[in-house]
Amino acid sequence: MKPTVLLTNDDGVSSAGLWAAYxxxxxxxxxxxxxxxxxxSAVGRSISIFEPIRVHKVNINGSPAYAVDGKPTDAVIIGLYALKLKPDLVVSGINIGENLSFESIMTSGTVGAALEAANQGTPAVAFSLQVSDQGRKFDDPRSALLEDESIGHIVTDVCSRILDQGFPQECNVLNVNIPSEIRGGYEVTRLAHKLFHTGVEERFDPRGRPYYWIDGPFVEDAEEGTDVHAVRQGRISLTPVTLDCTAPAAFDQVQKQFPYITR
Incomplete structure (x- = not known):
């Protein structure tokens, strides 16, 4: 019997990236x-707890799917607990646009879905594709076709190795970022600090009242060994991610600032 995979994303059920992964x-x-x-996109690990979640059976490209009126994390939870799927692996993506650095994975719905799967006990892989034209991220995701067959081969190769050899120990999610122009092989990386130079643009509506767009260009590069640097060099970044956000290196200082007091 073949292993089973639950496939989700944050670009929506009709996304070309999702169906390339399928x-x-x-x-x-x-x-x-x-x-x-x-x-x-960019909803992170938010979960719908103040409204009901509806699920629709749909047929896309001749294949069945479940469309969930909610967030990527909702889709994972619905798949595991409402549809009672028991996947060997959860795959999230292929996202249109890279998910690199601390900054990006904390807000990414693609990575958020994978983290939720891991939190529920199923190992997960998140796949994202760098796009040279950032406008494609905001286009109808059905139009952002993935013409390069090598991208699909990467998904097959990474997931085949995991299904055959097991998920890496001490790791909850494998975050995979594929460069728009592949010029090298795999590189195991750590997260860079930032992906964007964050900025805010002020504009004015016809009544003269201000409103704001959060924007900012990409960082040009990051230090060697990071996911940002690997993708900028055309290599496929593989970043092991853990759910444990504890900072053990800070224990000593925190304990000095807040010594244990018995009462």
């Missing part, structure tokens, strides 16, 4: 698609 995975696994019904 095609890549279908040769090696039985794939169930459970994804948000609409675009949900």
């Amino acid at each position: 095609t890549a995975l279908s040769d090696i696994a039985d794939v169930a698609v459970v994804a948000p019904s609409t675009q949900q």
Whole structure:
């Protein structure tokens, strides 16, 4: 029997990236698609707890899928607990746009879905594709076609190795970022600090009242060994990520500032 994969994303159930991953995975696994019904980029690990979640069976490109009226994390939870899927692996993506650095993975719905799967006990891989034209991130995701077949081969290769050899120990999520122009092989990386030079642009509506766009250009590069640097060099970044956000290196200083007092 083939292993089973739950496939989700944050660009929505109709995204070309999702279905490129579906095609890549279908040769090696039985794939169930459970994804948000609409675009949900940058929602991180937010969960719908103040409204009901509706699920619709749909058919896209001749294949069945479940469209979830909610966030990527909702889709994972619905797949695991409402649809009672028992996947060997959860795959999130292929996201249109890279998810690199502390900054990006904390807000990414693609990585958020993978973290939620890991939190629920299923290992997960997040795939993201760098795009040279950032406008494509904001286009209809159905139009952002992935013409390069090598991208699908990377998804197949990474997931085949995990399914055959097991998920890396001491790791909850493997964050994979594929450069828009592949000029090298895999590189195991750490997270860079930032992906963007954050800025805010002020504009004015017709009544003269201000409103704001959060924007800012990409960082040009980052130090060697980071995910940002690897992708900028054309290599495929593999970053092991853990759910444990504890900072053990800070224990001594915090204990000195807040000594234990018995009462």
